Amino acid sequence: MDKVSQMTDGRVKVGSGTLYNLLEQFLGSGIIIQTKAEGRRRNYVLSEKGKVVLRCEYERLCTQAEDYRKMFL
Amino acid sequence: MSKEKSFKTFREDFAYYDRTGMQEFLEQKASEGWKLVKKQFPAEWEFIRVEPQNLHYAITYLPQISNEDSFLLSENKKEYLELCAASGWQFVCAYKNMVIFLNEKENPLPLETDPEVELASIHKSVLKHSLPKTILAFALFTTMFFYLSFSDTVSKGNEILLAVFAVLSIYTVMDFCGYLRWHKKAIAAAATGEFSRTNTTDKLLSSLFAAVVILITAVVIVKSIVTNNWVTLIVMALIVVAMVLDGFLNKLKNKIECGWEKNLFKFVSVLIYLAAIACGNYIFDLF
Structure with missing residues (x-):
C-alpha cells in the first residue's frame, strides 16, 4: 500500500x-496469479491475460491523451 | 465499575447498506464514551464504557462470509486483518457479511478508497443476504393479505389485520426499491470517485411505515380488548412467539458453518411462521 x-x-x-x-477480483478474473505463499505473505504476478489487459488500458489512455493534444495543444 | 454499568446495548436501526450512517453513529457514541464491542440483532449495538475519544470506524462488506464465525474461520482472515492493521484498522466484530473496524489514528487512510469496488461488494452482499429475506417477507405478507381477503375471518371484525399485512407488503417492496434507488445514484457517484450517502428520506420513510405498523397493531390490541375479542389477541401472541423462536433460531444459525445445516434452519424458520398461520386459522375456525 505504501509502495503504491x-x-x-x-x-x-x-x-x-x-x-x-x-x-x-483480479485473482477471480485471472488477471493475476499467486506464485507463492510464505506463511501469511502471498506473492502475485501479472498473468498473460493481465499483461494484455494492462497494455490495452495503457493504449486507451495514450489515445485519449493524443486526442487532448490534437484538440487543445 | 460493575459489569452492568460497563456494558450497554443501544438500539439504532440502519439500512443494511447504510455504512456512512452506521459509521457516524459509532463515532458519535465513541465521543460520548462508548466503544463498540459487538453488533447483534439488526438494530442492536453492544458498547463498553470508555473515556470519550475520537475514534474512526469503517464498515466493509465481504460477500464471501456469512457471519462472524465464518469470517474468523476463513482461510484468508489473518492475512486480511494484518493488511488492515498495517494502516491502523483494528477488527472489532462482524455481523452477517459486514465487518467493522476501528482506528485510533487522527487522520487514517480510509479502509475503502475505491467507491466502485466498494459498491460492487455492497451490491453482492445485498443480493446474497437481504434480497432472499425481502422476497420471503413479501411472500408471507401478501399470502396473509389475500388469505384474509378471501376468508370469512374479515366478517369477524378483523379487517384491520388486512391493513397490517397490506402496509407490511408495501413496506417490504418500498424498502427494496429504496435500495435500488440508492444503488443507481451510487453508481453515478462512484464514476466520479464519490461514495453516495444513504438517502435520509428512505430512513424517514422506514420510520413512518414502522410507526404506522405500530399504530395499527396498537389499535387492533385496544379494539380486541374492548370488544373481548380474545381470538385476535391469541393470534397476535402466536405471531410474537413465532418471531421470538425465529430470533432464537437465527442466533443458533449464526454459530453454524455448514451450508446445508444453515438451509435447514431457514426452512425451520419458514415452518414456524406457517405453523403460526395454521394455528391462527384453526383458532379462528374454532370460535
Whole structure:
C-alpha cells in the first residue's frame, strides 16, 4: 500500500479493504496469479491475460491523451 | 465499575447498506464514551464504557462470509486483518457479511478508497443476504393479505389485520426499491470517485411505515380488548412467539458453518411462521 503511494508521488492511495477486494477480483478474473505463499505473505504476478489487459488500458489512455493534444495543444 | 454499568446495548436501526450512517453513529457514541464491542440483532449495538475519544470506524462488506464465525474461520482472515492493521484498522466484530473496524489514528487512510469496488461488494452482499429475506417477507405478507381477503375471518371484525399485512407488503417492496434507488445514484457517484450517502428520506420513510405498523397493531390490541375479542389477541401472541423462536433460531444459525445445516434452519424458520398461520386459522375456525 505504501509502495503504491510512493510510486505515484502520493497521488494514488489504496486502502487495505480496497486492496483485498481488488486482489480477490483480479485473482477471480485471472488477471493475476499467486506464485507463492510464505506463511501469511502471498506473492502475485501479472498473468498473460493481465499483461494484455494492462497494455490495452495503457493504449486507451495514450489515445485519449493524443486526442487532448490534437484538440487543445 | 460493575459489569452492568460497563456494558450497554443501544438500539439504532440502519439500512443494511447504510455504512456512512452506521459509521457516524459509532463515532458519535465513541465521543460520548462508548466503544463498540459487538453488533447483534439488526438494530442492536453492544458498547463498553470508555473515556470519550475520537475514534474512526469503517464498515466493509465481504460477500464471501456469512457471519462472524465464518469470517474468523476463513482461510484468508489473518492475512486480511494484518493488511488492515498495517494502516491502523483494528477488527472489532462482524455481523452477517459486514465487518467493522476501528482506528485510533487522527487522520487514517480510509479502509475503502475505491467507491466502485466498494459498491460492487455492497451490491453482492445485498443480493446474497437481504434480497432472499425481502422476497420471503413479501411472500408471507401478501399470502396473509389475500388469505384474509378471501376468508370469512374479515366478517369477524378483523379487517384491520388486512391493513397490517397490506402496509407490511408495501413496506417490504418500498424498502427494496429504496435500495435500488440508492444503488443507481451510487453508481453515478462512484464514476466520479464519490461514495453516495444513504438517502435520509428512505430512513424517514422506514420510520413512518414502522410507526404506522405500530399504530395499527396498537389499535387492533385496544379494539380486541374492548370488544373481548380474545381470538385476535391469541393470534397476535402466536405471531410474537413465532418471531421470538425465529430470533432464537437465527442466533443458533449464526454459530453454524455448514451450508446445508444453515438451509435447514431457514426452512425451520419458514415452518414456524406457517405453523403460526395454521394455528391462527384453526383458532379462528374454532370460535
